[in-house]
Amino acid sequence: MDSQTEMQGIVIVGEGVCEEVITRADAFGAVEAVFAAMARGDAYNFPVVREAIGHADALYGFKGGFDRAGLALGLKAGGYWPGNMDKGLTNHQSTVCLFDPDTGQLSALVGGNYLTALRTAASSSVSIAHLARKDAKVLGMVGAGHQSTFQLRAAAEQRDFEKVVAWNPHPEMLPRLGAVAEELGLAFEALTPEELGAEADVIITITSAFEPLLMADWIKPGTHIACMGTDTKGKQEVDPALLSRASVFADEIAQSVSIGEAQHAVAEGLIAAGDITPIGAVINGTHPGRSSDDEITLFDGTGVGLQDLAVASVAARIARARGLGEVVRLG
Structure with missing residues (x-):
């Protein structure tokens, strides 16, 4: 046995x-660090594979990359099975495979469902930490699905919010957000999208919409918006004109302009790829981020494979150190 992976074995970390x-x-911490590494050129994402497999109406694909700084190499394999809810399963299913960057040997298999929700919420909360006004008091939530509660909990830790305002196309789903707000000691109110835009200092959109839910004229000066739902060609959550009014940041510019919220503003010629700043540049201090209290900032969180590898690496490391999960010896 001449490698660390051979000596330690493969750790299997379940949900x-x-x-x-x-x-x-x-x-x-993991997501913030990997965004910083991406902006420095120390980490990069591989091309995404995403396919309709022609069975069970499922979408299946791979996201991967290599973080030289964090020595995380691997991929997340998984997708979306729309019929899973009827079977008592989560519609999104994924597993992260981590490899030893020195040998290429498999080092860990990590359940990706919970971690995907956690890393997506971490992404928006990193943007809030670095771009939202320090005196932000009202958090706006557009969307009330499974991911929304993760978003709310993570965002609430970044600013001293006093109130949550929310809207969802299916209003019967809003009580789940209300319950989390109450648990966090925050006032909660259901509003129309226009009312939400007028009141919120920070807005998170987390829907699967294919049309704008927030119009540019509804957003007040100084707002920070984290657009987290658009991750596929054709999806859309906000008015393209909003991106021309805002300072736009993204996890990865290439994905932002192709499958992210920026795809529509770019297609209409309202902004160009050069107008978008990697959030990692703000983290690294090479871009100042917010420049005034009246500036509207927008984060286009498309979701990159390196986020999955970053959080899965942390989970695998802690699980191994605590003797949790199952270890399979090689050879």
Whole structure:
């Protein structure tokens, strides 16, 4: 046995262990660090594969990359099975495969469902930490699906919010957000999208919409918006004109202009790829971020494979150190 992977074996970290070992703070730190590494050129994402497989109406694909700084190499394999809810399963299913960057050997298999929700929330909360006004008091939530509660909990840790205002196309789903707000000691109110835009200092959109839900004229000066739902060609959550009014930041510019919220503004000629700043540049201090209290900032969070590898690496490391999960010896 001449490698660390051979000596330690492959650690298999299931969904339950992931929930036990990794915290929101862990996810925030991992995502922030990998965004910074991307902006420095120390980490890069591989091309995304995403296919309709012609069975069970499923979309299946791969996201991967290599973080030289964090020595995370691997991929997330998985997708969306729309019929899973009827089977008592989560529609999104994924697994992260981590490899030893020195040998190419498989080092860990990590459940990706919980970690995907955690890393997506960490992404928007990183943007809030670095771009939202320090005196932000009202958090706006557009969307009330499974991911929304993760978003709300993570965002609430970044500013001293006093109130949550929310809208969802299916209003019967809003009580789940109200319950989390109450648990966090925050006032909660359901509003129309226009009312939400007029009141919120920070807005998170987390829907699967294919049309704008927030119009540019509804957003007040100084607002920070994290657009987290658009990750596919054709999806859309906000008015393209909003991106021309805002300072736009993204996890990865290439994905932002092709499958992210910026795809529509770019297609209409309202902005260009050169108008978008990697959030990692703000983290690294090479871009100042917000320049005034009246500036509207917008983060286009498309979701990149390196986020998955970053949080999965933390989960695998902690699980191995605590003797959790299952270890399979090689050879």
